[in-house]
Amino acid sequence: MAAQCRHYAMCKIGYLETGLCPAGVEKPYVSYFPQGRMDLCHALSKDLLEITPALVDIVRSCTLCGVCDLQCHFVTGMRPMKVMRELKEYVEALIAEGGEVADIAEDEPLKRLRAIVGPDWATNDPAILLTYSDDPFPLAGPRMPRYVVLPGSRDEVAAVVSLANALGLPFAIRGNGGSVFGFVFTDGIVLDMNRMKRIEIDAGNWSASVEPGVTSFELQKEAFGRGFRVNTAEPAATVCGNIVCTGTFSTWSNVYGTAADGFIDMEFVDRSGKVFRLNDKSSPNVFAFEKDVLPSPGICTKAVVKLQPVTDDEEGILVPFEDFGEAVRFARDLGRRRIGLAVAVLGSHYIANFLSPSKDLANRLKKALPDVLGINYAVFIVGDRFARDSIRKMAGTVIDSRLLRTLMLGLPKLLDGDWLDLVRSFEGGRPPYEVLTRPEIRPLLEAALSPSPETIAGSVDEDLRNLYAELYARPEMTDMVWLNMFRIVSARMSRNKHMFAFLIYVPLDGGKIIDEIISGFARIAEGQGLEHDYGFLTPMDFGKRAILEYDYYIDHTDEAEKAKIGRAMVEIDPWLEGLSEKHKGVLFLKYVFSQGCSRKENFLYR
């Protein structure tokens, strides 16, 4: 289990409002959070770590409070308390048996780093370094840094960079420690931004200023509490990190935009330690885009981002489709007509995993959606009441927020054979999902599914059922707007295996190129025997372009699977390159990586 930690850092945010690891809050090195403890346990099991002062401190700081068990189970299905207990018992037993605690000497560079950030916030203890040395990315090996530093201010960042240059040490930046692509490793200094967490909301100016340790979840919570929304990405990812890396794309990007659309100004420390702001005319031009893999403009130390308005009549709605092309055309039409806020075309894999609190339920739902209900795809939209009226007129059949709540809370019973047989018997030449949406069926549905927090909680381990029932009693846990805005269920995609996501910008005016990309990814995955599935498609710039995600799933601890993805990449790179040369608007996200501050027009309309 320890080796299976996905590093999505969901244990580093209080996304269930059930508390946060107290040890991690006190000392925000990733090593003190459950994620770091999983890595430490795995390293000890492989004899890769001696007993060090930090290891003893980390182990003893765990109160076995149990907070991480529910947090991790909610998205991955794992129960990390077993690991936390084992880790504690194992290290304590080693010490009791006379195991020596290694003396980790402070060398000269560390002394100078500590002079900048304070004695607690720079270390060379291997127990801490190890948790900054690797991630589940299958195509790179571990790299142990020499130092980990947690700066507390922009000036400290600049001073650490200047010192690193003076010492000739390379450095890497880590936002929230949720690393999955092998980009945040170095054999020099890792700067972890987790102490820089200030948020300032300027409601009158529709803006929020954030430091680089602020996560999407934290900013969204703050903004939402003040009646706003921010276009953010994965909840545990940092806001600054996401802008710099990918430009932040989300289901809201159709109307809120992406890349330079999202921010008003940003502050950086460059590689020489000099501070600059993007709105200063003498600053480097990061708004242009170059189709190349480039380094980031520097270390972002502040971003001033846009706040978006929220109306009190927003709701989510799902429009089911049997055919992918029809779903894409519908999403594009919404964009052209400027209807709705968030828009995405989801497949049965995503829908099933988002809605299901257990792996078993997700697998059964994934099968039942197309086989029984005829739902191969659904266009998900958030809209106000005017948008929803239009969507109903355009689509005919919709799953509204009330029906989705019923289906979600009654999911275990929906998948009962009897009820599904009943749906089959209603068909009459129409798609079976239409049966579910008929008003006259609602009372029957309510009676058959007994939708309740207790019903859905019945699908998880017995000892977790009360906690799940409490969670699902909260209205936001079945509210499509809230769930989409905070994105807390998206990490469920990797419940079976670690996800290797491919993201491609595509034109939305002709379906053929999208079909070609999807079938290409499927063909390459099949050729290597890799699990794979369509992810999602989100219109961009009011339906003129879109971003498409296709996912491969791998066990990152399995050498054979690593080799398979390595061989797949050899095919994928030139194939996508060829498509990009041939078709306007096709661009692999890897080129936008680190150019997330650029104007979207410069890469969407090359």
Ligand code: SF4
């Ligand atoms: S059990 Fe230990 S690791 Fe888990 S949240 Fe509590 S203190 Fe943190």
